[in-house]
Amino acid sequence: MSRVSPVSPWLIVGLGNPGSTYAGNRHNVGAMVIDELATRYDTTLRAHKARARAASIRLGRPGTSGPPAVIAIPTTYMNESGSPVKGLADFFKVPVEQIIVIHDELDIDAGTIRLKRGGGEGGHNGLRSISAALGTKDYLRVRVGIGRPPGRMDPAAFVLKDFNATERKELPFLLDDAADATELLIERGLTDAQNTVHAGGPTRS
Template identity: 40%
Template structure:
């Protein structure tokens, strides 16, 4: 039975590991959505990266259920390119440990690591794509920069809105959206997933022209 399952996976385009990727001769991408594990943090502002990965996985028919690299991951293709979808389970502030482990295992170039995460400087549902940049106060990105040793990796920022003046930042990003904002965010997750596909299949410039500043 296991042999039949392995054959079906290969027919569907899912790799068994590094050797198959190298023999294929194609570039490998990692798309990592940031968030915090456990039900306690589901659907919070800080977990929008996880939700984008869920939408992308559904669009591509990828199961993000394999455990490795201190996270959950799944394998598939976008535009003919082999792709790893990754949800680090290290908690946000240690996201770099998971991303680095996957990048080292598959020997992925830093410019082929796409990070999706929340941004309080953007309006709810607004997207911004960048090919490099600083952490901008985001601890998950700060940790990824430390582990990768570079700021030069592409990212998709998903706006969650600025915090109220009297509210603590940690409390705000760990809170959930209002019913109205949640509806907006559902559209943003879909657009962010489309942006990932365009970045890989057509290039970051086209994705930036299409999605930057757009609000779902």
């Protein structure tokens, strides 16, 4: 059974590629969720020596005092995400049990959120880099479904394209749902959060 440290913050990392060229890509949806959390907690991500942009927050609804967390987006390319995640975890003394990685997932229907700990990387270069850097796959993941590419399109090309017009209309709801699921994961633990999120129920009372 995983143990949560009462003194260490949570580390919540959203994956993507740096720069305006990639900002709207499906592959960057993890980073978009971090931006949603930054807006939600009225904070600004600032440069960190671990090659990331990061901010410290206190989770919970306004007027409450929830657990501390660091939200971050690596400033490296996706396939080099491991070094920033390891650097942040070391700097803030975060155990692997309290690392959450938010990322795009081809094998989940578009608009669907799934939670898990560990398992394979499914060909995701960002996850592969993180697993190698941490020396384990047993970190938490918030998997944001983007669906499979149409026809014979190469999946690598599909993830590096922007969300289409129809998807962009639903994107704010998807980012909000993913941010809610992340908060719920910390508040209730993996099993309870899975039971709620995977059943499609509301994550906020």
